[in-house]
Amino acid sequence: MIKSRKMEVFAYIVIGLIGISIILPFLLLLMSSFTDEISITRNGYSFFPKEFSLNAYAYLGKSSATIVRAYLVSIFVTVVGTVWGLVMTVLCAYPLSRRELPGRKVMNFYVFFTMLFNGGLVPTYLTYTQYFHIKNTIWALLVPNILVQAYNVMLAKTFFQTSIPVEVLEAARVDGARETTIFGKVVLPLAKPIFATLGLFISVTYWNDWTNGLIYLTDSKLFSLQNLLNRMTSNIQFLSSTSLGGNVTAADLPSQTVRMAIAIIGVVPMLAAYPFFQKYFVKGIALGAVKG
Amino acid sequence: MKKSKFERFRRFLPLYIMFLPAGIYFFINNYLPMGGLVIAFKKINFNLGIWKSPWVGLKNFEYLFKTSDAWIITRNTLFYNVLFIALNTVVCVALAILLNEIRNKMAKNLLQSILMLPYLISMVIISYLVYGFLSGESGFINNTVLKAFDMEKISWYAQEKYWPFILTFVQLWKNCGYLSIVYFSAVVGIDPTYYEAAALDGATKWQQIRHVVLPELTSVITIMVLLGVSKIFYSDFGLFYQVPMNAGALYNVTNTIDVYVYNALLSVGNISMSSAAGFYQSVVGFAVVILANWMVKRRNPDNALF
DSSP states (O other), rough: OOHHHHHHHHHHHHHHHHHHHHHHHHHHHOOOOOHHHHHHHHHHSOOOOSSSSHHHHHHHHHHHHHHHHHHHHHHHHHHHHHHHHHHHHHHHHHHHOOSSSSSHHHHHHHHHHHHHOOOOHHHHIIIIIIOOOOSTTHHHHSSSSSSSSSHHHHHHHHHHHSOOOOHHHHHHHHHHHHHIIIIIIIHHHHOHHHHHHHHHHHHHHHHOOOOOOOOOOOOOGGGHHHHHHHHHHTTHHHHHGGGGGOOOSTTOOHHHHHHHHHHHHHHHHHHHHHHHHHHHHHHHHHHHOOOO | HEEEEEEEEHHHHHHHHHHHHHHHHIIIIHHHHGGGGGGGOOOOTTTOOTTSBBBTTTHHHHHHHHSSSHHHHHHHHHHHHHHHHHHHHHHHHHHHHHHHHHHOOOHHHHHHHHHHGGGOOOHHHHHHHHHHHOTTTTHHIIIIIIIHTTOOOOOGGGOEEEHHHHHHHHHHHHHHHHHHHHHHHHTSSOOOHHHHHHHHHOOOHHHHHIIHHHHHHHHHHHHHHHHHHHHTOOOOHHHHHHHTOOEEEEEEEHOOOOHHHHHIIIIIOOOOHHHHHHHHHHHHHHHHHHHHHHHHHHGGGGSSSS
């Protein structure tokens, strides 16, 4: 666009203000978690706390067994889920990208249709609990709904179709290469960008997912970090009430600050990792709308 | 001829095998539950199992639609979706155009990253962020903002009149970065010679936006709106369940079909009601996708989803 100085200043002001509105809630969370409980009771959560205190973190330290466990569950689920989901997604997408594959249209429709129509929560819940018995198992956090997503398959399919020239595949075939060789030697080396993008999307999905735990877990031993946070919104005493909690009692719970401190602990990994992957994430989003 | 068909199949066999794991997954995760939709017409008795439970015809639906809940959840789901689609489109297209005005590359990248940030934060964490502002006893708004104006404290989590605004704001806060970047990448792709031509003709900034940028964005806007419309019977469960902290006093304005189905199934344990509501959502939702896509396709096949 022919850019004008006035418009640019206006853009800085508007987007800058929005940016501030995005940062401020995190700042409030952070400052509140470092405030003394009594000061919060008197003045509420504040950006400029009157009295600093590390009590909330000290309290969380005492029940660290539960928190560390939830962290480990989250890390395990994110790593295993991402690798597993990524492999299945790419393996599913590549055949769909090969125009000469007999039956490709039917297979494509089979995947795409799941985006248009689904059974919803009740039948899914009954299928997984009655037939596959995943309630209160680690599978509950890995498998339902997020392992392979049709949207990601379509994204990968489009990538293969647009980024790998048909002539290259053709040439390999004329040379007598088998399909497995073509995939391993020609396609995979060119597929790094899509692995990066999808890996990022899938791992963020796993790290942030709390619905599967909410639906399929009643045993708090398997709670991921998000499930722990979710449980604590309704029951702030949860940390002291679990058997894993160690030697803490509900009576001395600085509940208003602990609430904020646990949220900080939950959000820090994402905020810490974000600067390193934001570039790829923004690029991945820009791939834009996908068609069937 | 027969032999060549067999040869072709043999050649492509590895590709079918590659497809298989995900194929099985979609069968279990999506197609089995689709068949399971029939439970909306049954009275489930776990001793008999799902298939042997007796048929009850439309009874479950009769119960559901006799309650006022059916109307409330439909109204809320549709109302919020229409509002969100309209608001997000206007705000995010505007943001994308503004973002494109910024010449400094570093500033542009930094702002993009900040805008995207909320999209990466789970709704659970967002509900904590909102709580920091709205908590009755210790929230920032009650204790600092309202105090500064000498106003009474408000118990936010008990008064429904505020929530349509709060939910709309939180939704926009979370999603505008993502959508702006989708639109921004379309704005960047516009051929610069168009602007030059328009500028030569003496077009003002506003005229350039109206007559060059917006027409060029029509296609991507249509697709994004269509994606939104196709999910018009679905709601962001996290937004409506987590952010109001599932407060019963607010159900009138926060209860959507997804929240209702979840609560009916897992809090109340009423499979009849939840499966009827779920069936209603799946089937009407599907009809809406097909209809919306057909309407777009009739005008311009390139902008349709399928």
